Amino acid sequence: MKSSSCLDWNDLLLRDRFSKSDIKNYRYYGDLLLAKSPTEKALLMHQHNEWHSFYFEYGSRMYWFELDLDRYTRALDRITNTGTEVIQEWEAREKAVKESGCVTEIANCWLTPLYFQRSEPTDESWYYVKVNMPNRPAVKDTFTANQLTSSAEFKKRLLHIAKGLCIREYQTAG
Numbered sequence: 001m002k003s004s005s006c007l008d009w010n011d012l013l014l015r016d017r018f019s020k021s022d023i024k025n026y027r028y029y030g031d032l033l034l035a036k037s038p039t040e041k042a043l044l045m046h047q048h049n050e051w052h053s054f055y056f057e058y059g060s061r062m063y064w065f066e067l068d069l070d071r072y073t074r075a076l077d078r079i080t081n082t083g084t085e086v087i088q089e090w091e092a093r094e095k096a097v098k099e100s101g102c103v104t105e106i107a108n109c110w111l112t113p114l115y116f117q118r119s120e121p122t123d124e125s126w127y128y129v130k131v132n133m134p135n136r137p138a139v140k141d142t143f144t145a146n147q148l149t150s151s152a153e154f155k156k157r158l159l160h161i162a163k164g165l166c167i168r169e170y171q172t173a174g
Contacts, residue, residue: 038063039103046097055106060132062107071100107167109133109158114140131162 009026012018018026028048035041038058042065045056053066075096079087087095110132118125126142133139141161147153155167 038105039101042101042103043094043097046101047094057110060110060134061105062110064104064106066102066104067097068100068102072096075099105168107165109162109165131158131165133162133165 007015007017013023028044031044032041035044035058038056038061041056041058042063045051045054046065046067051065052069053064055062055064057063076092079092079095080089112130112132114128114130116125116127124144126144127148128140129143131139131141139162143154143157147157158165158167
């Protein structure tokens with residue numbers, strides 16, 4: 001018999017220790033992990049959070065999702081006013097999002113900030129970052145504040161520590 005401090009998620013589920021909202025959230029997290037494509041993951045995130053634009057990770061790559069609200073409105077009007085078949089409101093919204101949402105790869109890596117370190121005597125500081133890449137081992141290295149806040153310096157540093165990466169310039173609409 002396991003002690004209560006050693007219970008894993010399955011033990012808690014079997015003992016009915018999760019609320020309905022907990023189960024709903026954990027199923028959402030599971031769906032995110034099992035998404036078969038970046039687009040599927042973006043649609044799940046949009047449906048859950050109702051965000052119109054956001055970045056996300058899929059397969060150790062960074063993506064950007066953006067919902068074109070004008071296209072969405074037109075698609076929703078067209079879908080709900082076709083008259084050929086009766087569909088639920090949520091189905092119409094889901095179809096409209098699929099038609100008007102755009103997923104763009106903005107980097108073929110995923111960065112995870114690890115920690116910050118400062119040297120008082122030299123007044124220098126560094127941000128330690130882990131860079132995950134598809135089909136390659138992760139790399140950990142430092143970035144200065146200047147390298148993180150300047151697009152050109154960021155690209156140079158990233159290419160220096162993780163050769164072969166590609167960062168795309170991306171401007172959001174608006």
